[in-house]
Amino acid sequence: MMPEIDGIEMCKLVKNTPFLKETLVIFLTACLEKYSHLAGFEAGADDYINKLIKPKIF
Secondary structure (H helix, E strand, C coil), X not given: CCCCCCHHHHHHHHHCCCCCCCCCCEXXXXXXXXXXXXXXXXXXXXXXXXXXXXXXXX
C-alpha cells in the first residue's frame, strides 16, 4: 500500500532499469490474495513474503 505507485509497478521499474536490473526484489506484504503473488513474480520479484499480522485486542 505505497502512496504513489504500487509495489508491482515499482518492481517493474527496478527490473527495467539497466543498472538496477540485478537488484533482488522481495515483496513483504499483508496482501494474501493468490493473484498478488502471481503479479509480483510476473513483474520480476525474486520472492514474496506474507506478513502475518495479528493485532492485540485490549
